[in-house]
Amino acid sequence: MSPNPSAFVSKWKGSAGDERANKDSFLRDFCEALGLDSPGPKDTSPDYCFEKEIRLTHGDGTTTTGFMDLYRTGSFVLEAKQGGRPGSPNARGTRSHDRYMERAFGQVVRYVQALPKRPPFVITCDIGHVFEVWEGFSGDFGGYARRQTFRMDDLLKDDVQAYFRAIWDDPQSLDPARRRARVTREVAQTLGQLAQRLEGRFPGEAVARFLMRCVFTFFAEDAGLLPANAFQDALDRWRKDPRLFVRGLESLWDAMNTGGLWGPLPILHFNGGLFSEYVALDLGTQDIDLLFQAARFDWAEVDPSIFGTLLESALDSRERHRLGAHYTPRAYVERLLRPALEEPLRQDWDLAQAEALSHLSEFPTEAEKAEARTVLHRFQHDLAHLRILDPACGSGNFLAAAYDTLKRLEGEVQRRLQDMGETEQALALEGQVVTPKQFMGIEVKPWAAAIADMVLWIGHLQWHRRLHPGHTPPEPVLQAYGNIACRDAVLTWTDTRETGRTHWDGVTTKPHSVTGREVPDESAQLPILEYLNSRPATWPEADFIVGNPPFIGNKRMRDALGDGYAEALRAAYPAVPDSVDFVLYWWHKAAEAVKAGHTRRFGLITTNSLTQTFNRRVISHHMSGKPPLKLLWAIPDHPWTDDGAAVRIAMSVGGLEGQPWLGRVIEERSADTPEAEAEAVKVESRSVETIHDDLSAGANVASAVALKANGSLVNRGMTLVGKGFLLDAVAYQRLGKPAIGVPILSGRDLTDEPRGLRVLDAFGLTENELRMSHPTAYQHLFETVRPERMQNNRPSYREKWWVFAEPRGLFRPAARGLARLIFSPRTAKHRAFSFIPAGTLADSEVILIASEDAFHLGVLSSRVHLAWATAAGSTLEDRPRYNNSRCFDPFPFPDATESQRVRIRDLAERLDAHRKAAQARGVTITGMYNLLAKLRAGESFTPKDREQHEAAQTEILRQIHDELDAEVAGAYGWPIDLPEAEILERLVTLNRERAAEEARGLVRWLRPEYQARAAGAALELETPRLVPEPEPGVLTGAPTPEIKPVPWPTERRAQLQVLRDLLLSCARLWSLEDLAKVFKSRGRYRDSIQAHLGVLEDLGLVDRLDTPEGLRWSRPTAAVV
Structure with a gap:
């Protein structure tokens, strides 16, 4: 039969009855009406079927079987219910019906959490009445945030039909991030071409400022903030007569700066500092034509979370070669933001919803609705006053993604308020909505800081356009909040002065006069600076800290940052060991902010060397301090992109309280785009008792x-530090097979093909002894090693240039x-x-x-x-x-x-x-x-x-x-x-026992004839710190929590929270009597406990099971905290 949506709506609209009897027929008719394939039998078509079985693991470890009403792998899970007519249970329009449908959503979410891969859509439907669709394209790392409601008559609309067909057959086509990423890459490539053309004729800074204003003008036009096609049409005119370009564009930007008319066209007041200088470059026809081509992209669709990085590359001639080849995809950024920012906020939101719903009776009065709205408004107000800091914000990718996170959550709050009768005007009151002012950044590179500010505003205006289509934002459109600070994030100083010492710039080389090889140019020197009154930089107080600080290893800090800076930094932080990587200074400051009570959580990207001993000292210092910091989430090894190169990183989230989760990458593969590559990275997460300072769990x-x-x-x-030490077979022969030329092996010589190299080992010889006894080898080292070593910062490497940098004399x-x-x-x-x-x-x-x-x-x-x-x-x-x-x-x-x-x-x-x-x-x-x-x-x-x-x-x-x-x-x-x-x-236990033996004087030497003699001649080693013995039968770090009776809280929100946290903390089933025993003076609170459990169950925050012993409650299936 041909699709006939009208017949379907006529047949089913307003129906009521038994969902079990109706759901399969209803859904088959729905598929037929939209021309979709019908589900098959689950035994032969397990990827698309009714009543798909799924095993659910409950809080006590027991399992039950659930049945998904309709399931399609990689697309959706659907849960069907059917409301009743007036007077019947679950009658539409009653609080009972609302709870009935909320419980359906909680049920379907529990199902998808137990799936090996979560689908991008979950659907609940009230048969014959409404479909509710939630989107969740973040895969295993997020919830289902965006809800759309479709009543039966909506199914007659072409766009709604197309939407459901895409959910069924091509769900990824509905992922806005994919479409926006593609548009963003194309836009950035065009800008890079234009910047390259202009830099030959104009100063680089002037080009960058000009193009940034052009970028925002493109966006403003496509976002409906300028008259339709005004800028594009003007560019079309100007490319035909370039003489009009400068005056015409400067007059447009002048109007955008102050508001007013541009010719006959009304222009909004933008301000914000971007257009306070509005100089246009004098371009020719070909240049303006490139601008015209750029204007034809859909700039309203750019993704701010990656656009900033690409724009920075387009404007920087040194980085343009990598434009579009590598950037950090949004999915990687969101992977860290979920546990660092979104999950704790969602816990708050869950409680706020539970508290609001607990005020509503079966037939809510206006007073009850007002109480519920007050609770939701309080959460909305708190959300609008949160402060998020990225202390190494770059061009704003983390801030842009964090902004989207808060706006998505804000949308859920507003939707819930609308369900309770709130007006749209009341929802958008000043001080009650999330704005860029809340998102603070610190960035040392001026252009990156300017771009970060701009992309935040682009993101803000994109959200305004989605939430308020057809309505212009308040003027001025841009605000100069000053929330992006251009300065150093970890060190501040009053002034610098030259020390009189210099060092090689690390870049400039020249051909050696004899060998012709490139060697350091000793004339290319930079002054070594002294940083006066240097001290730790301050950070603004923030509720959450996130970011991706610079990756500079401790051995490269002097070369990358300068001797003076490295010395000042280390002196400013006496609690941080000198051996740590640069990124650990950010980690240290973020941990300090959490422990001081200023910050709730932080989440940072670091190199995966975070797990190595020299970096772990910072982590263990904070984990053993007072109050002790907890690692709440971590992935110790994950792919990433840094400065256009593929690298491996660690992700870590710290806070004072919460359930730790440890993740690991179980699958990854290369792909054509960063987005596709990110999608191919599969991460497996598990709840653990403790994450140790090496980002592991289990045995410490x-x-x-x-x-x-x-x-x-x-x-x-x-x-070695000097390539001239190494000799291949030909060089060894040419030098006359010197006696100090001994075989040397690398790791590759064991794992792959041996290369047969030798090395000139002059350990133990003075320079004069080497020159006299091995003149040929000496001359070779003088010409090939000495020029490089004389530019090294370490005096010992310069003074003994003929000897390996680290000759392992003690070994x-x-x-x-x-x-x-x-x-x-x-x-x-x-x-x-x-x-x-x-x-x-x-x-x-x-x-x-x-x-x-x-x-x-x-x-x-x-x-x-x-x-x-x-x-x-x-x-x-x-x-x-x-x-x-x-x-x-x-x-x-x-x-x-x-x-x-x-x-x-x-x-x-x-x-x-x-x-x-x-x-x-x-x-x-x-x-x-x-x-x-x-x-x-x-x-x-x-x-x-x-x-x-x-x-x-x-x-x-x-x-x-x-x-x-x-x-x-x-x-x-x-x-x-x-x-x-x-x-x-x-x-670990045996190590502890051996250490205790050694403290008593019993040492089980591996080579006693050598070690005991060496130990006798040396100072006694420090006695190891012993770990306390575990109790018999209890694994270290995994104690069973003891629950002590506590007073029943007086506030409703606290009551809900203590119940939820209690069930989450213990893997067991609870009866109502068990829960009542936990609280003092339990008799008068028993009814409240039962009512609160019902609300928490409706929201999917706890599970209820019917057992032979009666009703039991537990933490939710596959709960992710």
């Missing part, structure tokens, strides 16, 4: 202390006399340890262990140690990184018997020999362990895999590893099949 591996037993045996390889004695050492790359996809011959050096990306004992190699190669190394180490990009102070020094080796040691040694020797033989047959370590991973996962081999499998003898490799894992587990006295989490718990 970071709490383990270094053991004396492992001391003095491990170090990184040599840090060399530990290796003396050994026939071989244990070697592993610092960073590798697969962690492997191997023996290398003594006399071979390694570079700084290698971990060296001064042991020739195969027992140590076997334990390090076992599943036990690999689990520890992965948990204790960090990551570089997406590859595990071995940190010797965290992965080796605290690791407790098993106290094995001699027979166990013999078996482990034998297996370790076999493992080492097997891998070296496979490498000789052309299989790399990476290749053989990729194959082993496939073999263990049961994946099919490709023809190339099978060829490599034969050469690597992967099955034998697996057998050796399995036997080794069993032997090492036996040496610990543990079962072979322990889960990884329990292995880590046991290792």
Whole structure:
């Protein structure tokens, strides 16, 4: 049959009755009326069917089966109800019916929270009466915020029919972010072309100011703030006669600055400082034509959260090469904003709704409605007075996205108020709506700060256009709030002065007079400044702090910021260790604001080196302080974009109270656009008791202390600082095979093909000794290493330029006399340890262990140690990184018997020999362990895999590893099949026991003949800080909460909050009697408890279950706090 919406509406409009009897027929008729495919049987069509089953896990861990009325994978979940006629239960127009439909929404949200991937739409419908559609394109990281209501007669409209067809068949086409991102990229490319043309004829600052005014004028026209097509038509005229351009455009901008007429056209008063200077550049026909082409884009649709970054790139000639190639997609920004900003506000909103609804009886009086509206107005007022700070705001992408977050929530508040009879005029009162004034930024780059201010206003005006179509905003349209401060965010000073010292600018080079190679130009010097009266910068008080501070590692701070700045910064923050990355100063200040009570939560992007020891000290300082800071949400390793490059970052959210959630990236892949790439990143989150300072949960591996037993045996390889130290085979021959030219290995030489490099090792020689005994090598180093080292900031690197920057003088004695050492790359996809011959050096990306004992190699190669190394180490990009102070020094080796040691040694020797033989047959370590991973996962081999499998003898490799894992587990006295989490718990406990032994004088040395002698000659090591022993049978960090009776609150909102928080905090089912026992003087409050539970259930904030023992309540299914 052909689609016939009219017949459908006629048949079903106003119907009432049994939803179970009617819903399938109603929905099949609906699909037929709109020309949509009809749902199939759920056993043969599970992706689009009625009564889709779903397992729901409740607060006590029990499960029940739910049934989704209509489900389509990747599109929607629909819950159908049917209201009654007047006089019947759930009659339309009664409070009972409103609760009935609110409960339907809460039910469908609980269903989607239990799905592996949330659909972008949820739908509730009252059969024959209304459809309510909620959008949620943020996937697993947000709720369903935007509600649209369609009554039966609305289904006769073409646009409504098209909307439902898109929900069914192409839901992603309705995602406004995708469309806006595409438009924004196209706009920015055009601006970049125009800026490039103009910079050859005009100063860069003049070009930037001119184009910023053009950008806002484009937007104002398409947003309906200028007369329709006024600017575009004028550009069309001016490109035909460029002589009119300057005068015409300046007169338009003059009118926008003050308001008035532009010719016969009325112009709004914009002001805000953007048009206080309105100089137009004298452009030619081709330039104006490019402006005309730009004007034809739909500027009203640009996405402020990415437009600022792209505009900054377009206006900066140094950054234009990366324009559009890389920027941080909105989805990544929102991933942090959800827990840092939106979730706590939604908790407040849930309580405000619950309090408002609790005032309403079955047939609400006007007085009851007024009470409910008062509650909602109070929340609306609080929302309109929140302060959000981004202390490294750049061009405003976080502020723009945060603004959208608050406006979406404000829209929900206004919709709820409208449902209670509030007028639109009352909703838009001054001081009751979210404005750009609430969003504060600090940015050191002037152009980025100016762009941030502009994109905030663009976002504000976009929202005004959506919420109040056809209505112009109050004048002046732009306000100069001064909420974006252009200054340094972490350091302030009164003045600077030159110290008389200089340093190489780090950029300028020249060809060497002999070798012709590019070397630093010593004449390109910059003065080293002293920062007078330097001190920590102050931040304005804010309720929430979010942002993406600059990524500068601690070793690059002097080069990137200058010696004087780095010294002043470190002196200004004595509580922050000098070894931390630059971003940790922002983290420290944000944590201080939370602990001082000024800020509720902060959420910051940092490099993923946040989890490394030197940066963790800042986190642990605040987590152990008073009051103790809590990490409430974290992802320790996530893709990101910084300065146009793909990097790995960590996200962390801190506060004083809340349920911690830990996320991890479980899937990612490259794509054509940043938006598509962000969509491909899948994150899995779980509720945990505690997030530790290394952004992990479970066993607190970071709490383990270094053991004396492992001391003095491990170090990184040599840090060269000078490419001239390295020699390939040809250079080694040319220099006459100097005696100080020794083999050197990198991590790549273990995991991939060995390169056969040598290195000139002059450790222990003075400059004169080197010149006299090895003149050829000396001259080579003088010409290739000295020019670079003489420009280095470190005096020791300059003074001993012929020696490696870090020659590991303290480690060399530990290796003396050994026939071989244990070697592993610092960073590798697969962690492997191997023996290398003594006399071979390694570079700084290698971990060296001064042991020739195969027992140590076997334990390090076992599943036990690999689990520890992965948990204790960090990551570089997406590859595990071995940190010797965290992965080796605290690791407790098993106290094995001699027979166990013999078996482990034998297996370790076999493992080492097997891998070296496979490498000789052309299989790399990476290749053989990729194959082993496939073999263990049961994946099919490709023809190339099978060829490599034969050469690597992967099955034998697996057998050796399995036997080794069993032997090492036996040496610990543990079962072979322990889960990884329990292995880590046991290792943490064993570390604590060993540290206590060492404090009593018992040290289980790994190499007693060397370590005990070295320890005897050295100062006694500091006694480790011991972690208190856990209670028997209770895992560390996971105590069962004890509930003590508390007074029943007097205020209604507090009553609702204490009930909600109680159910969230405990994984159990509660009877009404159980809940009443929690509160003192419970008898008189029992009825209130039951009524409040009903309201919380209506909103989906608690679950109610019918059990054989009676009604029970629990925290909601898959609750995300």
